[in-house]
Amino acid sequence: MPKDPVTRNDVAEYAGVSTAVVSYVVNEGPRKVAPETRERVLDAIRALGYRPNATARALRMGTTRTFGLITPDGGNPLFAELAKAIDREAAARGYVVLQTSADGDPVTERAKIAELLTRQVSGLVLVAPTADPSLDDVEVPVIAINRVLPTVSSVRPAYRDGARAGVEHLISHGHRVIGLVIGGAGHPERELGWRDALAAAGLQEGPIARTTFSREGGYRAAQTLLEAEPTAIFASSDLQAIGVLRALHEAGLRVPDDIAVVAFDGTPETEYTWPPLTVVRQPVELVAREAVRRLIDGEESMEALTVPTELILRRSCGC
Amino acid sequence: MPKDPVTRNDVAEYAGVSTAVVSYVVNEGPRKVAPETRERVLDAIRALGYRPNATARALRMGTTRTFGLITPDGGNPLFAELAKAIDREAAARGYVVLQTSADGDPVTERAKIAELLTRQVSGLVLVAPTADPSLDDVEVPVIAINRVLPTVSSVRPAYRDGARAGVEHLISHGHRVIGLVIGGAGHPERELGWRDALAAAGLQEGPIARTTFSREGGYRAAQTLLEAEPTAIFASSDLQAIGVLRALHEAGLRVPDDIAVVAFDGTPETEYTWPPLTVVRQPVELVAREAVRRLIDGEESMEALTVPTELILRRSCGC
DNA sequence: ACCGGTCTGGAAAGCGATTGCTAGCGTCGG
DNA sequence: CCGACGCTAGCAATCGCTTTCCAGACCGGT
Structure with missing residues (x-):
């Protein structure tokens, strides 16, 4: 009642x-x-x-102590992990977070941003936003995660260096033909890292498959990649790597004996794939903490913060 | 500026x-x-x-058009999927959702509930809440998901029937010794379903392992279960099944040739395990839609709504 | 010419909180 | 004994919005 x-x-x-x-x-x-x-x-x-009544208080004080968080897809484990970390950091500072998915659609994204601003969020976190969400007349701090935008502060992992480290590890295992599964346009850094490693070792470029950041995408990408007979594959995300593993298993290839795999991201599920994936771990906690810190403490700099990744060796690389 | x-x-x-x-x-x-x-x-x-200014409007109107959502763990794929579905349903009706994790801790849960109520949410969704979050003096509609609570409306999948269907499928494959990996206390239904199926087929109870709802838990549970030499394992959650698969692989067992596996939940990642998991799919979309509907339309009944599950046949059962 | 009805726009009362300013009053030093 | 001061507590304005009630303009019908 x-x-x-x-x-x-x-x-x-x-x-x-x-x-x-x-x-x-x-x-x-x-x-x-x-x-x-x-x-x-x-x-x-x-x-x-x-x-x-926090509403009345917010009206009077002019601040809601609420953050808005927009991810491309709440179902993606990486984003779920990020959201969780951001929630934790925010909660520790007395903030709560309004979380919503934009489904990777720029129009939806724009609408969600407007909705959150209407609700007077004290700050906005955009995870892997689309190219230009037009944030000119926004009066609250905004921070982009995993993508640098022209007009807002941002923090993201060292994609290029991390990818390079992952590929170099593969090279150190003696691989010479290393395929790449890379996501859609607008995220060139991991590809550059792969190129860096190959070039530094004096190797020819391996086969590339461009696809979506999804298991399905990785699955199909691997199937086309196999025609070039690579001895190793570097996947630009966990999800893709999981799809790759499936394709490999179906093709009767043994990992890592016949072909090695390394992935970028390193969400917890990569520890339980078969075989467990060697990954370039994206420092989710750090990213979240820094994002929240900047929002609250009001970092002035538009400077993009790049946080280091960590290579986690498991079985899929042959270690 | x-x-x-x-x-x-x-x-x-x-x-x-x-x-x-x-x-x-x-x-x-x-x-x-x-x-x-x-x-x-x-x-x-x-x-x-x-x-x-939605804050001022909310103060005046007495409603924030905001829901609070508390999950035990935002990182769990099942809960992430649920959260996403709830977000979608809520957004379609002009609501936004304040999402937060309670980390499975009753004290934290209580604190989060208080925080959300302070913020005047128009409704509260509790996903798999702990036993008694004491919701007596709450003046907004509350709905429990995946667990029925004495004092609040709830919606959840047909755990018992679903589990029974999963186990019966295993039996139809000729299995006679079927182990069970079950979560901590307070979720007896899947265990009952397993018993139902066994009893109906005139089989003896198989080995049981009680553990947490996690990959790690499933992994360890499987190791102890193997001592009883089951020919099949029914896992009460995806996460546990994934841990089970790992243990099985490490033991050199082939799935499904040497041992079959069926899991409850059926989040997307079960399609990409090796082998792909046969699952009792929990109707996440339906649960979310019904939860939001009840919150908005103000379902009176404390009656728990049980939604049917779906058996999805993939490779891990031997089909 | 008057009355009633229709159509627009404005004034103002809150919603529940924060906070600057003021007032009461007991105490203490001179 | 008196004035000043320090400590508490209360008044009232304000945040941005919704909504009720009212006023004025204009119409047509009698």
């Missing part, structure tokens, strides 16, 4: 003080309240089950 | 009308506005880049 909400007025009346005093004790603010009065108020709050 | 926000007053002034009129046109409300005036206001809105 929905009871009508108890407001600060009720508390004030019950405790026999003015509403202002209730505010003072609720906020433990700079204002002092006599211990005795304070106790009376606290009792009233308990007795009535009073819960301050 | 943070510009100061443009309010409805600015728009009114710019358009040379009263603030009330601005409201009328913004809300397309019951009130009529002369087309000419209306145009002037719309022009003003565009010119000034006015965005209505």
Whole structure:
């Protein structure tokens, strides 16, 4: 049965003080309240089950202590992990997060941004946003994750260096023909890292398959890649690598004996694939922490922060 | 550079009308506005880049059109999928969702619930909540997903029937010793379903391993289960099944030739394990839709809604 | 000419909180 | 004994919006 909400007025009346005093004790603010009065108020709050109305407070204070978070796809484990980390960081600072998916569609993305701004979020986190979400007249801090945008602050992993490290590891195992599964346009860095490693070792470019960032995409990409008979494949995301593994198994190839695989991202599920995947781990925690920090502390710089990746050796590379 | 926000007053002034009129046109409300005036206001809105303040509106209207969503772990693919589905359903109705993880901890859960209530959510979705989050004095609709609670409305898959169907399928393949990997206490239904199937076929109970709902848990559970030499394993969740697969691979067992596996949940990743998992699919979309519907339309009944599962045959069962 | 009805727009009362300013009052130094 | 000061507590304005109620303009019918 929905009871009508108890407001600060009720508390004030019950405790026999003015509403202002209730505010003072609720906020433990700079204002002092006599211990005795304070106790009376606290009792009233308990007795009535009073819960301050954050909406009213937000209106008055001009800040909601809420972040907006937009990912291309909440079902993607990487984004889910990021969202979780951001939630944790935000919660630790007393913020909550409005999370929503844009389904990779620029129009939806734009609409969601507008919706969140309308709701007066105190900051906006855009995970792997589309090229130009037009953020000119936005009056709150915005931070882009995993993609650098011209007009906003951003933080993302060292895609190029990380990819290079992954491919170099494959090279150190003696591989000479290393295929690449890369995501759609607009994310060139991992491809560059792959090229860097190959060039530094004096190797020819291996076969490339461009596809979506999905298991299905990786699966199909691997099938076409196999025609070039690579001895190793570097996948630009976990999801793709998982698709690759499936294609490899179906082709009767043994990993890593017949063909090695290394992936970028390193979400937890890569530890339980068969065989477990060697990955270039994206520092999700760090990215989340830094993103939240910048939003709250108001980092001025449009400078993109690049955080280092970590190579995690498991079985799929042959180690 | 943070510009100061443009309010409805600015728009009114710019358009040379009263603030009330601005409201009328913004809300397309019951009130009529002369087309000419209306145009002037719309022009003003565009010119000034006015965005209505949802906080103020919420305060006035007494509803935030926001849902709170608490999952035990945002990183769990099943919950991520659920969250995504709920977000979609909510968005379609003009709601947004405040999502947060309770980390499976009752205390955290309680704190998060309080936080969300403070923020005046219009409804609360609790995914697989702990036993008793004490929701007595809550004045907004609450719905529990994947667990039925004494005091709140709930919706969840047909755990018992689903599990039974999965196990029966295993039996139809000729299996006689079917192990069970089951989650911690408080979720007895899948275990009952397993028993149902066994009893109906006149089979003895197979070995049981109780563990957490995680890959790691499934992995260890399988190792102990193997001592009983089952010919098939039914896992109560995807995550556990993935751990089981790993243990099986490491033991040199071939799936499904040496041992079959069926899992409950059926998140997308089960399609890309090796071999692909036969699963009892939990109808995530349906659950989400029904949950949101109940929240918005205000379902009175405390009756728990049980939605049917679907058996998806893939390779791990031997089909 | 008057009355009633229709159509528009404006004034103003809140929604529940924060906070600057003010007032009451007990205490203490001169 | 008096004035000043420090400590508490209350008043009232304000945040941006919705909505009720009212006023004025204009119409047609009698």
